[in-house]
Amino acid sequence: MLTTLQVKSSQRSEMIDVTGQVQTVVSKSGIKDGICYLYVPHTTGAITINEGADPNVVVDILTTLDRLIPWRNNYRHMEGNAAAHIKTSLMGSSERIFIDNGKLVLGTWQRIFFCEFDGPRTRKLHVKVASL
Amino acid sequence: MLTTLQVKSSQRSEMIDVTGQVQTVVSKSGIKDGICYLYVPHTTGAITINEGADPNVVVDILTTLDRLIPWRNNYRHMEGNAAAHIKTSLMGSSERIFIDNGKLVLGTWQRIFFCEFDGPRTRKLHVKVASL
Amino acid sequence: MLTTLQVKSSQRSEMIDVTGQVQTVVSKSGIKDGICYLYVPHTTGAITINEGADPNVVVDILTTLDRLIPWRNNYRHMEGNAAAHIKTSLMGSSERIFIDNGKLVLGTWQRIFFCEFDGPRTRKLHVKVASL
Numbered sequence: 001m002l003t004t005l006q007v008k009s010s011q012r013s014e015m016i017d018v019t020g021q022v023q024t025v026v027s028k029s030g031i032k033d034g035i036c037y038l039y040v041p042h043t044t045g046a047i048t049i050n051e052g053a054d055p056n057v058v059v060d061i062l063t064t065l066d067r068l069i070p071w072r073n074n075y076r077h078m079e080g081n082a083a084a085h086i087k088t089s090l091m092g093s094s095e096r097i098f099i100d101n102g103k104l105v106l107g108t109w110q111r112i113f114f115c116e117f118d119g120p121r122t123r124k125l126h127v128k129v130a131s132l
Numbered sequence: 133m134l135t136t137l138q139v140k141s142s143q144r145s146e147m148i149d150v151t152g153q154v155q156t157v158v159s160k161s162g163i164k165d166g167i168c169y170l171y172v173p174h175t176t177g178a179i180t181i182n183e184g185a186d187p188n189v190v191v192d193i194l195t196t197l198d199r200l201i202p203w204r205n206n207y208r209h210m211e212g213n214a215a216a217h218i219k220t221s222l223m224g225s226s227e228r229i230f231i232d233n234g235k236l237v238l239g240t241w242q243r244i245f246f247c248e249f250d251g252p253r254t255r256k257l258h259v260k261v262a263s264l
Numbered sequence: 265m266l267t268t269l270q271v272k273s274s275q276r277s278e279m280i281d282v283t284g285q286v287q288t289v290v291s292k293s294g295i296k297d298g299i300c301y302l303y304v305p306h307t308t309g310a311i312t313i314n315e316g317a318d319p320n321v322v323v324d325i326l327t328t329l330d331r332l333i334p335w336r337n338n339y340r341h342m343e344g345n346a347a348a349h350i351k352t353s354l355m356g357s358s359e360r361i362f363i364d365n366g367k368l369v370l371g372t373w374q375r376i377f378f379c380e381f382d383g384p385r386t387r388k389l390h391v392k393v394a395s396l
Contacts, residue, residue: 002230002232002237035301035392037167037228037230039228039229039230039237040239041237041238041239041240041242042239042241042242043181043182043183043189043239043241043242048353048357049307049353049357050307050349050352050353051307051349054341054342054343056339056340056341056342056346057307057341057346057349059340059341060339060340060341060346060349060350061349061350061353063340064333064337064350068200068332069196073196075188075192076188076191076192076195077186077188077189077191077192078186078188079186082188082189082192085182085183085189085192085193086192086193086196088182089180089181089182089193089223090222090223090354091353091354092224092356093180093181093227093242094227094228094229095357095358096228096301096303096358096360097303097358098266098301098303098390098392100266105266105303105305105390106305107304107305107306107307107388108305109306109307110305110306110307110357124239126230126237128167128230128264130264132392132394134362134364134369169299169360169362171360171361171362171369172371173369173370173371173372173374174371174373174374175313175314175315175321175371175373175374200332201328205328207320207324208320208323208324208327209318209320209321209323209324210318210320211318214320214321214324217314217315217321217324217325218324218325218328220314221312221313221314221325221355222354222355224356225312225313225359225374226359226360226361228360256371258362258369260299260362260396262299262396
């Protein structure tokens with residue numbers, strides 16, 4: 001069963017904590033022991049796992065990506081969002097997290113972030129939960 | 133069942149669209165609902181998902197990787213392809229895509245690319261299709 | 265079944281070959297044909313697959329990451345390890361490797377590395393083996 005979540009961004013570059021939404025899908029599935037697969041069906045948005053306790057970690061990640069891959073840099077892609085495509089491939093389109101006793105097995109500081117690199121937009125995040 | 137595709141590159145750095153080849157493996161498997169796992173068994177080649185409509189997106193990705201990780205940069209690895217190894221770890225060796233009704237669940241603009249970072253060569257891409 | 269390995273680092277930045285430890289988990293599981301899932305439950309440590317034959321490849325990867333993402337760079341995160349968080353998202357928190365006839369299906373030069381970016385520490389690496 002494939003569930004598609006909606007994620008709304010409000011800035012060009014943003015990391016949005018979707019842990020709660022994903023846990024809800026896992027809980028509703030009734031699966032106690034397995035894997036939760038996440039997939040971003042966009043080419044200018046990605047998924048990553050990182051610290052959520054201090055919001056400055058996200059700021060540092062986005063700022064560093066902007067420094068390494070500036071928005072304007074004589075790209076060939078005419079739509080103007082080449083940087084967003086490049087960041088997407090570096091961060092990755094998919095993640096998977098173990099499920100134990102119905103809960104996502106995340107480390108103490110880990111949260112799941114949808115990475116918006118060409119917002120603001122409304123995005124999709126596919127979630128599949130499987131017992132394994 | 134593990135299927136191994138052959139991917140032929142013609143340049144040192146290249147992103148080769150393998151979506152059609154992968155979909156063929158999925159179709160032949162007969163699996164309607166599941167996951168397609170992709171794995172690159174090389175240390176100077178990777179896999180990523182990005183836009184295929186405008187070929188300049190791929191050019192921008194490869195050019196930016198070359199700018200950040202130049203081919204020559206006083207690396208210690210004596211084979212001369214250290215940059216290719218570094219790019220491989222940044223882009224990643226594996227991907228997985230959901231299968232729905234026998235089709236890869238890709239976003240409108242998404243294509244699957246084999247990333248060659250030390251070509252030209254003939255490469256392997258392992259594909260595994262599982263119902264889930 | 266989830267197995268948690270311990271990985272001990274001795275430097276701030278280090279890539280530790282865990283292939284042997286992971287293969288042991290696979291062998292003990294008795295599973296002959298499937299997938300081995302690896303997951304790092306930390307936000308300043310990651311997992312990657314790369315060449316293990318020449319230890320200089322690892323040196324080049326770590327040196328390049330340090331050049332692109334310096335330890336000090338006016339980050340906002342006050343703990344002082346923002347660079348480690350950023351590297352973690354670039355390298356990724358999870359990997360999966362096919363299992364064939366009870367063995368990890370790795371390429372000739374591939375080894376599995378735990379990436380320590382804020383050591384020295386004792387880290388966890390979750391391993392799940394599933395027949396598929």
